[in-house]
Amino acid sequence: MKMGTALIYDEEMTKYKLLWVDPVCKIEVPERLIVSYEALVKSGLADRCVSIPVREATDAEILLAHSEEYLEAVKKTPFMHLEELMTFTQKYGDVYFHPNIYHCAKLAVGATLQLVDNVMTGKVRNGMALVRPPGHHSQSSAANGFCVFNNVAIAAQYAKKHHKAKRVLIVDWDVHHGQGVQYCFEDDPSVLYFSWHRYEHQSFWPNLRESDFDSVGSGKGAGFNVNVPWNKVGMGNSDYLAVFFHVLLPVAYEFSPDLVFICAGFDSAIGDPEGHMSATPDIFAHLTHLLMNLADGKVCAVLEGGYNLTSLAQSVCQTVQTLLGDPAPRPAQLGGACESALESIHSARAIHKKYWSCLQHAAAPFPEEPSSKNRRLAQQGGSQGPEGDAGGDAQKEEPEKVEEKEEEEIVWPEPLRRVAPSLRSALLLPDAVECPDGCARFSPAHGPGPLERARLRKSYLKESEDEASVTLLYNLTALLGQMEKNEIRNGLALVPDVSMAATLLTSASLSKRVLLVWMGEGPVPAQIIEDEKTLVVHIDSMEPHEAQSKYYIPITLKKGCGDTAGVVQAVLGLLLPLGYQYEPGLVLLARPPGCQVKGGLWQQLTCLLQGLALGHTLVLLQENETAPVGITASGLLGNAALSLGPLVAPGPEDVGSFEGLRLRLQTDWPLLQTTAPEKR
Numbered sequence: 001m002k003m004g005t006a007l008i009y010d011e012e013m014t015k016y017k018l019l020w021v022d023p024v025c026k027i028e029v030p031e032r033l034i035v036s037y038e039a040l041v042k043s044g045l046a047d048r049c050v051s052i053p054v055r056e057a058t059d060a061e062i063l064l065a066h067s068e069e070y071l072e073a074v075k076k077t078p079f080m081h082l083e084e085l086m087t088f089t090q091k092y093g094d095v096y097f098h099p100n101i102y103h104c105a106k107l108a109v110g111a112t113l114q115l116v117d118n119v120m121t122g123k124v125r126n127g128m129a130l131v132r133p134p135g136h137h138s139q140s141s142a143a144n145g146f147c148v149f150n151n152v153a154i155a156a157q158y159a160k161k162h163h164k165a166k167r168v169l170i171v172d173w174d175v176h177h178g179q180g181v182q183y184c185f186e187d188d189p190s191v192l193y194f195s196w197h198r199y200e201h202q203s204f205w206p207n208l209r210e211s212d213f214d215s216v217g218s219g220k221g222a223g224f225n226v227n228v229p230w231n232k233v234g235m236g237n238s239d240y241l242a243v244f245f246h247v248l249l250p251v252a253y254e255f256s257p258d259l260v261f262i263c264a265g266f267d268s269a270i271g272d273p274e275g276h277m278s279a280t281p282d283i284f285a286h287l288t289h290l291l292m293n294l295a296d297g298k299v300c301a302v303l304e305g306g307y308n309l310t311s312l313a314q315s316v317c318q319t320v321q322t323l324l325g326d327p328a329p330r331p332a333q334l335g336g337a338c339e340s341a342l343e344s345i346h347s348a349r350a351i352h353k354k355y356w357s358c359l360q361h362a363a364a365p366f367p368e369e370p371s372s373k374n375r376r377l378a379q380q381g382g383s384q385g386p387e388g389d390a391g392g393d394a395q396k397e398e399p400e401k402v403e404e405k406e407e408e409e410i411v412w413p414e415p416l417r418r419v420a421p422s423l424r425s426a427l428l429l430p431d432a433v434e435c436p437d438g439c440a441r442f443s444p445a446h447g448p449g450p451l452e453r454a455r456l457r458k459s460y461l462k463e464s465e466d467e468a469s470v471t472l473l474y475n476l477t478a479l480l481g482q483m484e485k486n487e488i489r490n491g492l493a494l495v496p497d498v499s500m501a502a503t504l505l506t507s508a509s510l511s512k513r514v515l516l517v518w519m520g521e522g523p524v525p526a527q528i529i530e531d532e533k534t535l536v537v538h539i540d541s542m543e544p545h546e547a548q549s550k551y552y553i554p555i556t557l558k559k560g561c562g563d564t565a566g567v568v569q570a571v572l573g574l575l576l577p578l579g580y581q582y583e584p585g586l587v588l589l590a591r592p593p594g595c596q597v598k599g600g601l602w603q604q605l606t607c608l609l610q611g612l613a614l615g616h617t618l619v620l621l622q623e624n625e626t627a628p629v630g631i632t633a634s635g636l637l638g639n640a641a642l643s644l645g646p647l648v649a650p651g652p653e654d655v656g657s658f659e660g661l662r663l664r665l666q667t668d669w670p671l672l673q674t675t676a677p678e679k680r
């Protein structure tokens with residue numbers, strides 16, 4: 001499987017800037033690129049990337065998303081003097097021109113296309129293009145919001161045309177709505193555009209009615225545009241993850257793209273003057289990780305916005321470090337999404353339930369639900385809002401910008417260093433089973449002493465067990481020990497008895513919290529269920545029954561774990577939120593005898609779970625079932641899981657029991673919530 005992360009950057013793109021006074025545009029400065037690239041160099045991340053040169057986009061490539069007259073007009077700007085540039089700029093909104101911006105805009109598009117070429121031809125697995133001017137606001141015949149050419153929209157068209165991409169996913173986590181991208185693919189079912197954005201009931205720029213959640217695309221494109229408006233500022237890590245688990249990822253897995261773009265704007269991070277959100281830079285490590293097993297790992301991140309130079313640089317590093325495959329950081333204390341975010345999540349799921357089978361059981365839209373604008377008017381009692389028009393039609397002159405009072409300095413902790421252990425994957429295999437290349441066969445520094453053997457025999461083995469079993473159990477605890485000292489990142493063990501191995505590991509673990517994922521036939525040993533520090537998520541066809549406790553969560557699938565669509569929705573909508581909220585120090589993935597989980601899905605599970613516990617995932621396989629060894633090892637080594645292909649609908653009775661489980665559990669596990677309290 002292809003490895004390698006491309007980094008595409010050229011300092012030429014720093015060689016343009018605002019030449020006159022404009023309070024709106026003054027934040028878009030060359031330093032944005034400089035601090036980002038310098039942070040990558042200083043942290044050693046740049047050297048670990050494959051450096052790919054930029055190139056200028058051709059006219060034909062730019063015309064993939066722009067009109068000839070617009071291109072011809074922009075071509076004249078290098079020869080304009082100041083007044084002409086200012087006059088030309090007046091034709092568009094919230095953007096500025098400069099004699100060198102056309103050159104830089106061609107490089108920004110060219111850089112993005114270089115990234116697409118290298119990813120689509122398999123020279124690298126994924127990558128990031130650090131570019132300016134950004135792109136997602138520019139339209140066929142208009143520059144807008146600091147954007148001249150729509151880098152990602154052009155690249156998506158280019159990937160379809162030159163690399164035969166059939167389904168392209170664009171995830172826009174910039175804090176502004178990329179209306180230019182939405183317009184470009186409005187009726188195109190081959191490009192799924194997802195965007196969250198500060199909206200505040202249409203009172204935030206670009207104040208568009210079509211940025212609301214009910215813009216779902218049109219014609220054949222209906223359902224392929226997903227907007228999640230933020231109607232309040234201050235959205236944080238839990239809100240972002242809740243949108244990924246309950247809106248974006250279920251739809252993205254059902255869509256099953258063969259290429260993923262990230263409109264990577266970091267003005268959605270804490271400290272940004274535009275976003276006013278509170279998500280911390282490390283969240284982008286998790287957002288990136290959660291996208292990396294789509295499209296066989298082909299992910300192209302392209303810089304959009306981001307104006308706080310500190311959080312921008314930190315967020316860029318978090319993103320690139322994850323693309324490189326380093327362990328994800330600990331997610332900071334996660335709770336549930338806030339009420340406003342839940343309303344947006346509910347609205348997005350409700351409006352899209354007719355287009356996506358994974359949402360078919362989502363709660364229905366609320367008929368009496370007022371539109372965003374009416375709600376705001378109602379709030380304001382129908383008067384003008386304090387900051388200008390109360391979500392009235394946006395065509396009105398932009399009100400005089402209210403001088404923001406000097407903002408107090410917003411501070412947040414610097415993201416913790418993410419250290420990859422020297423050994424990534426250790427395998428405990430019977431000698432007869434060969435070790436897949438890239439992995440190391442685990443053998444402890446020294447064997448068990450007589451006391452240790454006696455203890456293990458007494459605790460876990462009937463006296464009569466042979467020496468080999470004692471040695472194996474000892475090796476398991478040794479492997480666990482090295483993982484918990486971060487000397488090994490993850491591991492796989494082929495064991496004669498998965499239940500006993502799981503019991504040993506949960507009791508021997510030094511972690512305060514252990515997540516045990518049990519995929520298939522139970523029973524899960526009672527000793528584990530009673531173990532306060534272990535959260536057990538058990539997915540199987542067992543009869544639905546009340547969750548026996550807060551820490552034993554049975555998820556029923558009528559057809560069992562062989563039902564790929566059902567397992568995927570259970571993993572994305574239930575297991576992952578539970579796991580992220582639980583924040584375990586160790587993840588055990590147990591494959592009991594007769595497990596029906598198919599290869600590709602098993603690999604997805606092995607990869608997705610590595611976003612938890614600093615990547616300390618220990619997979620337990622039944623000794624006589626060696627088939628999954630190769631694909632499990634591949635996932636543990638950091639290879640992207642293969643795409644599952646478009647998913648069919650999960651069984652209605654299953655989704656019914658998921659929703660029942662969600663309702664029962666969400667008080668204890670608020671990250672499971674998908675709708676606002678009073679609306680339940």
Ligand SMILES: COCC(O)(O)CCCCCNCCCN
Nearest residue numbers: 094134135136145176205304305
């Ligand atoms: C792809 O561009 C990146 C970006 O989305 O960050 C651009 C934001 C433009 C923000 C313009 N603010 C106008 C405020 C008017 N009262």
Ligand SMILES: [Zn+2]
Nearest residue numbers: 174175176305
């Ligand atoms: Zn932005």
